């Protein structure tokens with residue numbers, strides 16, 4: 445399965461995907477990395493892994509739809525079958541979603557629907573929750589909304605500060621995202637529309653787990 449990873453920043457989740465693919469744990473190939481920022485560290489990671497990469501700057505497009513149309517043509521040119529938003533800090537439009545129906549994934553550092561948007565780890569820390577975590581979901585055009593595919597819980601420790609909590613969530617993100625991509629590669633994921641909101645069904649897999657204590 446040919447995947448694209450869309451990034452804006454450091455790209456540690458991209459690295460986790462590249463590492464899983466190199467280790468033979470992923471029946472998927474990163475066919476393209478797209479960044480909306482020219483200085484993203486993720487681009488260096490793509491370069492070092494000999495993966496094609498592109499900068500498509502949002503500043504060059506008048507509307508979100510025009511931006512997404514440019515993304516769609518790049519993704520099609522590279523034969524992409526699954527689009528993974530890994531720290532891609534932009535809202536996507538129906539232009540992208542219609543081109544890849546139920547094939548756009550996002551990872552978010554909270555147990556959605558709690559704490560969507562920016563700085564989810566800080567939001568969770570400041571709210572004083574006892575458990576937070578990370579979520580991989582199908583993107584539906586809202587901000588960090590859409591059918592949940594999988595989640596890992598992370599317990600907030602008494603001695604955590606925002607940085608230690610962020611780091612432990614990130615460790616779990618790096619485990620969860622390649623795992624979910626592998627489910628897509630194996631064709632295990634379907635959507636059940638029969639019970640109100642669309643629900644993700646993953647054949648033979650637990651969709652929720654607890655991180656390392």
Ligand code: GAR
Nearest residue numbers: 453454455456457530531551552553
């Ligand atoms: C990750 O923590 C990811 O969950 C988050 O951005 C970070 C990117 O890190 N995404 C969001 O907050 C999306 N709303 P990375 O560039 O090192 O993978």
